Amino acid sequence: xxxxxxxxRGRKYTNGEITVFWKxxxxxxxxxxxxxxxDVFDPGKRPWVDMSGAGTDEIISTVNxxxxxxxxxxxxxxxxxxxxxxxxxxxVNFRRPELLLPGSETQVEPVSVKxxxxxxxxxxxxxxxxxxxxxxxxxxxxxxxxRCGSSNHMPFCDGAHRKVGFDDN
Amino acid sequence: MEENxxxxxxxxIEVIDxxxxxxxxxxxxxxxxxxxxxxxxxILLCRCGKSGNKPYCDDAHKK
Numbered sequence: 001x002x003x004x005x006x007x008x009r010g011r012k013y014t015n016g017e018i019t020v021f022w023k024x025x026x027x028x029x030x031x032x033x034x035x036x037x038x039d040v041f042d043p044g045k046r047p048w049v050d051m052s053g054a055g056t057d058e059i060i061s062t063v064n065x066x067x068x069x070x071x072x073x074x075x076x077x078x079x080x081x082x083x084x085x086x087x088x089x090x091x092v093n094f095r096r097p098e099l100l101l102p103g104s105e106t107q108v109e110p111v112s113v114k115x116x117x118x119x120x121x122x123x124x125x126x127x128x129x130x131x132x133x134x135x136x137x138x139x140x141x142x143x144x145x146x147r148c149g150s151s152n153h154m155p156f157c158d159g160a161h162r163k164v165g166f167d168d169n
Numbered sequence: 170m171e172e173n174x175x176x177x178x179x180x181x182i183e184v185i186d187x188x189x190x191x192x193x194x195x196x197x198x199x200x201x202x203x204x205x206x207x208x209x210x211x212i213l214l215c216r217c218g219k220s221g222n223k224p225y226c227d228d229a230h231k232k
Contacts, residue, residue: 012196023209024206024207024208035173046219106205111179111195112199113198114201115198115214116226117201121190121214121224123182125179125196126177126178127194128178129183129231130183130184131183132184145190146216147218147223148218149217155184168223168224169223
């Protein structure tokens with residue numbers, strides 16, 4: 001989805017005018033974002049950021065409330081990023097200046113590791129997988145690994161989780 | 170498998186014999202059921218189905 005591209009160890013979202021960057025590692029769950037603007041920042045939804053939920057000014061002022069660099073923002077028009085009022089606390093100039101460096105947009109995407117509910121582990125990207133005496137290079141592809149312990153094709157998923165009624169709670 | 174010079178893995182997935190899945194490198198772990206979205210340096214994930222702390226390994230496979 002164009003609106004929710006994986007960005008390094010995080011994601012970015014845009015409404016055409018500004019881009020909001022999310023860095024999950026930095027979140028301390030202060031909760032300002034969704035208390036202030038649930039129409040944009042809704043942890044119960046996927047993607048959890050909906051840039052169409054409010055106007056640019058409202059989004060900026062809410063992102064500025066984030067006490068860490070978990071949420072930051074920049075203008076899409078780079079000219080406007082040159083001089084930014086320090087009151088815009090979470091503009092990337094002040095929190096994550098590395099995001100404005102040339103070439104930062106072309107950084108490689110992290111490997112996606114998804115835990116499927118009552119199902120396998122789905123790994124997507126470019127990575128190396130080792131099992132037994134095998135070492136396999138996987139390039140921009142998907143692999144599904146067993147998480148229920150019942151596959152007959154270990155370490156891969158063979159759908160056995162359904163037969164055995166795997167409940168991962 | 171032949172080594173490809175252009176191949177630049179972002180992460181290493183190690184399936185440990187009779188043990189968990191170890192992942193290191195540049196990766197993003199997501200578990201919608203538990204609202205987990207994180208990118209640690211290293212992680213051990215359960216693959217025996219018995220962990221009391223899923224999706225993570227808690228050494229339950231040894232019991």
